[in-house]
Amino acid sequence: xxxxxxxxxxxxxxxxxxxxxxxxxxxxxxxxxxxxxxxxxxxxxxxxxxxxxxxxxxxxxxxxxxxxxxxxxxxxxxxxxxxxxxxxxxxxxxxxxxxxxxxxxxxxxxxxxxxxxxxxxxxxxxxxxxxxxxxxxxxxxxxxxxxxxxxxxxxxxxxxxxxxxxxxxxxxxxxxxxxxxxxxxxxxxxxxxxxxxxxxxxxxxxxxxxxxxxxxxxxxxxxxxxxxxxxxxxxxxxxxxxxxxxxxxxxxxxxxxxxxxxxxxxxxxxxxxxxxxxxxxxxxxxxxxxxxxxxxxxxxxxxxxxxxxxxxxxxxxxxxxxxxxxxxxxxxxxxxxxxxxxxxxxxxxxxxxxxxxxxxxxxxxxxxxxxxxxxxxxxxxxxxxxxxxxxxxxxxxxxxxxxxxxxxxxxxxxxxxxxxxxxxxxxxxxxxxx
Amino acid sequence: xxxxxxxxxxxxxxxxxxxxxxxxxxxxxxxxxxxxxxxxxxxxxxxxxxxxxxxxxxxxxxxxxxxxxxxxxxxxxxxxxxxxxxxxxxxxxxxxxxxxxxxxxxxxxxxxxxxxxxxxxxxxxxxxxxxxxxxxxxxxxxxxxxxxxxxxxxxxxxxxxxxxxxxxxxxxxxxxxxxxxx
Numbered sequence: 294x295x296x297x298x299x300x301x302x303x304x305x306x307x308x309x310x311x312x313x314x315x316x317x318x319x320x321x322x323x324x325x326x327x328x329x330x331x332x333x334x335x336x337x338x339x340x341x342x343x344x345x346x347x348x349x350x351x352x353x354x355x356x357x358x359x360x361x362x363x364x365x366x367x368x369x370x371x372x373x374x375x376x377x378x379x380x381x382x383x384x385x386x387x388x389x390x391x392x393x394x395x396x397x398x399x400x401x402x403x404x405x406x407x408x409x410x411x412x413x414x415x416x417x418x419x420x421x422x423x424x425x426x427x428x429x430x431x432x433x434x435x436x437x438x439x440x441x442x443x444x445x446x447x448x449x450x451x452x453x454x455x456x457x458x459x460x461x462x463x464x465x466x467x468x469x470x471x472x473x474x475x476x477x478x479x480x481x482x483x484x485x486x487x488x489x490x491x492x493x494x495x496x497x498x499x500x501x502x503x504x505x506x507x508x509x510x511x512x513x514x515x516x517x518x519x520x521x522x523x524x525x526x527x528x529x530x531x532x533x534x535x536x537x538x539x540x541x542x543x544x545x546x547x548x549x550x551x552x553x554x555x556x557x558x559x560x561x562x563x564x565x566x567x568x569x570x571x572x573x574x575x576x577x578x579x580x581x582x583x584x585x586x587x588x589x590x591x592x593x594x595x596x597x598x599x600x601x602x603x604x605x606x607x608x609x610x611x612x613x614x615x616x617x618x619x620x621x622x623x624x625x626x627x628x629x630x631x632x633x634x635x636x637x638x639x640x641x642x643x644x645x646x647x648x649x650x651x652x653x654x655x656x657x658x659x660x661x662x663x664x665x666x667x668x669x670x671x672x673x674x675x676x677x678x679x680x681x682x683x684x685x686x687x688x689x690x691x692x693x694x695x696x697x698x699x700x701x702x703x704x705x706x707x708x709x710x711x712x713x714x715x716x717x718x719x720x721x722x723x724x725x726x727x
Numbered sequence: 728x729x730x731x732x733x734x735x736x737x738x739x740x741x742x743x744x745x746x747x748x749x750x751x752x753x754x755x756x757x758x759x760x761x762x763x764x765x766x767x768x769x770x771x772x773x774x775x776x777x778x779x780x781x782x783x784x785x786x787x788x789x790x791x792x793x794x795x796x797x798x799x800x801x802x803x804x805x806x807x808x809x810x811x812x813x814x815x816x817x818x819x820x821x822x823x824x825x826x827x828x829x830x831x832x833x834x835x836x837x838x839x840x841x842x843x844x845x846x847x848x849x850x851x852x853x854x855x856x857x858x859x860x861x862x863x864x865x866x867x868x869x870x871x872x873x874x875x876x877x878x879x880x881x882x883x884x885x886x887x888x889x890x891x892x893x894x895x896x897x898x899x900x901x902x903x904x905x906x907x908x909x
Binding site: 467468497498513516517518541542555557561562584586600607630644646651672694718719 | 839842846847850851873874876878879885
């Protein structure tokens with residue numbers, strides 16, 4: 294029998310030291326009309342480890358959103374509370390808002406964090422938010438992201454995604470016999486990366502459940518592809534699909550009760566099936582001889598998008614789950630794949646190919662004349678929406694190594710997340726974490 | 728390369744029927760596509776005979792040493808290239824003579840495009856090789872398929888040369904390879 298040199302490690306609650314981010318988030322392009330804001334280093338920051346420097350994390354979050362022009366004054370007499378903020382001083386520096394705060398260690402490893410978001414645009418110091426929190430050391434990063442969310446929501450008017458996570462596949466030593474594939478989960482800024490599965494064989498298509506607690510994915514650890522569902526926190530997992538042929542492209546329904554899959558168990562080419570997760574029963578929903586794959590549910594659960602070559606080359610189709618009717622959605626370019634819905638249910642993101650160039654594009658679901666290409670490397674794939682519908686996460690391989698990128702839905706804000714460790718691919722953005 | 732890793736060679740017993748002695752003299756290998764499916768016994772006998780005339784190195788009946796196990800494809804195509812056919816026929820011949828031998832055909836694509844769609848394209852390539860072998864008389868119970876899509880590249884750049892190296896199907900023998908001689 295063939296000897297399998299597969300090593301599988303299911304790591305439960307293993308926290309990789311966050312001394313360095315696994316992925317480095319770098320803003321490469323922000324909007325031109327950014328909101329000018331100052332983040333004054335909180336008092337007591339000197340006593341914090343670099344990874345837990347609350348005001349520094351807030352500064353990075355707001356900076357990387359591309360929507361703020363962040364100033365971080367270091368010298369002079371710095372305010373830490375609302376009463377210490379002189380509106381005229383900050384107005385003179387052309388700033389609209391100032392964030393100030395205090396960090397106090399109340400006992401070993403326990404901190405009290407106070408912050409104020411102060412608006413000075415009207416010539417007076419006006420507190421927009423004033424809050425106080427207690428957190429232990431391990432919770433400081435998460436608290437910092439929460440504060441960033443509060444500030445973002447107050448000033449931009451949309452829900453922030455600083456407390457969300459991303460999942461992706463990391464490939465190391467790809468050019469050797471020691472190649473390893475690793476399914477990783479990290480904070481959306483690349484910190485706290487944690488491997489859920491490490492294997493010598495490919496891992497693909499991670500998909501978050503809507504409650505953010507589980508990931509479905511494809512693993513080739515047993516030679517043939519199988520779909521597993523793994524609990525993110527405990528590492529426990531369950532095999533859900535190991536039919537003959539292709540088992541791929543898992544996608545959760547909005548109520549997390551159904552998993553859409555691409556299976557070729559009864560056909561030469563994969564078709565879309567729905568699996569009832571309670572009893573594992575299957576229902577085939579697309580038919581015929583074409584390749585049908587990459588299903589993605591609408592937010593109301595009534596339809597799904599999928600990639601099909603029934604028209605010749607891969608394009609996006611929408612299947613009405615009640616009536617069974619299928620209509621084609623994309624016409625721009627001869628290759629459109631890997632579609633998913635934005636929150637508004639009206640916009641979709643696709644991988645679009647035009648003259649050999651593969652880029653991320655968005656389109657109005659009901660108007661195929663509105664395809665707008667957002668990225669430009671020509672070597673992009675796997676787009677995934679942020680849960681607030683404002684940003685897209687995707688993989689990009691302009692050179693020999695793939696890395697992650699983020700782009701805003703209007704294309705104006707760009708970020709990259711390269712990793713020093715290897716290739717990063719197949720990313721997916723978590724839902725809002727409850 | 729991969730095949731050699733799992734290779735275990737064992738000596739066949741003397742009772743193994745050596746088919747090379749038979750010869751029908753006809754160009755049946757060329758018509759193998761047409762005949763094999765209909766009358767497998769005839770194809771097996773005929774195929775063996777023609778292999779001995781086709782390939783000079785009779786002493787080497789180890790399929791891993793004759794021909795190769797990687798077959799390449801044109802862009803967006805799952806058509807077996809004619810340059811791959813002689814080698815595939817050697818494999819078919821071997822598999823027919825050794826009904827216990829099993830192979831895994833792995834289909835691959837270049838890096839371009841969407842990953843799951845590439846899984847389906849890789850599957851088409853693996854199926855294409857399987858169909859070719861079966862139409863040359865190989866029993867389908869000896870053949871398994873898998874598609875790795877773009878997940879197991881052997882070349883990592885964006886050049887056409889890199890892409891062509893990745894558009895491939897590999898054959899891997901799944902049980903100890905049995906040869907006629909030690």
